[in-house]
């Protein structure tokens with residue numbers, strides 16, 4: 357049943373209905389719509405539209421509906437209702453009769469849907485924050501286990517300088533930490549309640565909107581009714597936080613796909629996250645990682661679709677805005693799944709330390725050390741850089757590492773080179789020298805692991821969970 361019978365003498369065309377209805381995707385807002393409706397019934401009671409008894413009856417019925425929806429959300433899809441707001445209202449009327457028809461007093465689906473969506477973002481955001489934490493914990497754990505595992509570091513995909521597997525893990529940890537703060541930031545900005553803005557001009561009932569906002573766990577009420585019903589910034593902010601994080605996930609996935617390749621053989625993923633080929637029996641493909649990489653495009657697509665939809669939309673609500681949901685739901689689901697899948701890929705991972713060490717030893721990755729050595733003997737860096745370049749060419753010609761060149765050969769490049777040069781050219785020395793903050797030296801990596809663990813421990817402390825979503829006030833703010 358539609359919500360506006362009186363104005364119309366013809367029924368809607370079935371094709372238009374199918375085109376217009378949003379229930380098949382906005383059914384996911386059922387819980388939020390019910391919680392928002394309960395809060396609205398209390399607001400109506402406070403201004404005398406509902407008696408205490410009527411409000412209690414509505415609240416009871418709405419709570420029953422919530423339980424039933426949480427048990428079986430798919431039941432909603434069997435209905436002909438246009439959207440989740442109509443569905444909830446109809447269910448209420450079926451349960452309590454005419455009293456149910458009072459609930460929509462002073463409210464519009466415009467402020468309702470805006471509120472529902474913010475409640476949903478908040479709840480989903482909390483889940484994603486947890487997944488970001490879990491992935492970061494996984495990275496800290498692997499970093500702890502591979503503190504001493506040497507890995508060639510690359511620039512331009514050429515071996516550049518040795519690093520450690522721990523240092524690599526911690527690089528991604530930094531990215532996910534920024535994603536966490538980006539999401540927290542988006543969540544704190546969307547923490548304002550549009551309910552009580554009516555269709556666009558505000559509600560004609562003297563409702564205390566700040567009290568209503570607090571009742572729903574929001575920091576405060578939104579300030580302008582026109583903006584309240586037309587604002588979808590939060591949808592785009594959530595998707596842009598998702599996009600940036602997917603970008604990080606895709607880079608990590610790509611690194612791991614390369615490390616897992618036959619060409620490098622640095623790591624081997626567990627059977628549990630790989631798949632075989634239907635034709636080639638020897639294959640073990642990194643599908644989980646490839647899908648993470650692949651799904652990144654889909655999240656960007658949702659963000660740009662929404663930006664295009666909202667671009668140049670006149671105030672206030674327009675039906676175009678119904679297009680916000682499918683992309684948002686898909687982007688958030690995808691982000692969530694990919695974070696969890698990335699964490700899973702580290703479970704049972706084997707790191708072939710011999711291969712990573714061997715690769716780090718090749719490619720003259722200690723050339724910078726030789727230049728630094730010459731600097732320590734008083735040669736200006738630019739000159740030292742040139743001398744080492746010539747030495748590298750000679751090593752390449754002889755097919756050996758720099759440290760394999762005999763002292764007499766090295767001295768031909770520069771007479772200041774002495775026997776102590778060899779100690780500086782070892783991998784251990786390459787790592788140990790980089791002891792300034794953020795470098796790969798073992799003590800800096802230990803420090804970074806400790807600091808990351810401290811940040812995570814603080815966030816993992818049990819959060820007090822109150823009414824729907826109010827949990828976000830604890831731990832994350």
Ligand code: ARG
Nearest residue numbers: 378439465466469673677678
């Ligand atoms: N299904 C609609 C949406 O998602 C709800 C708001 C409808 N408002 C309206 N004025 N038609 O945007």
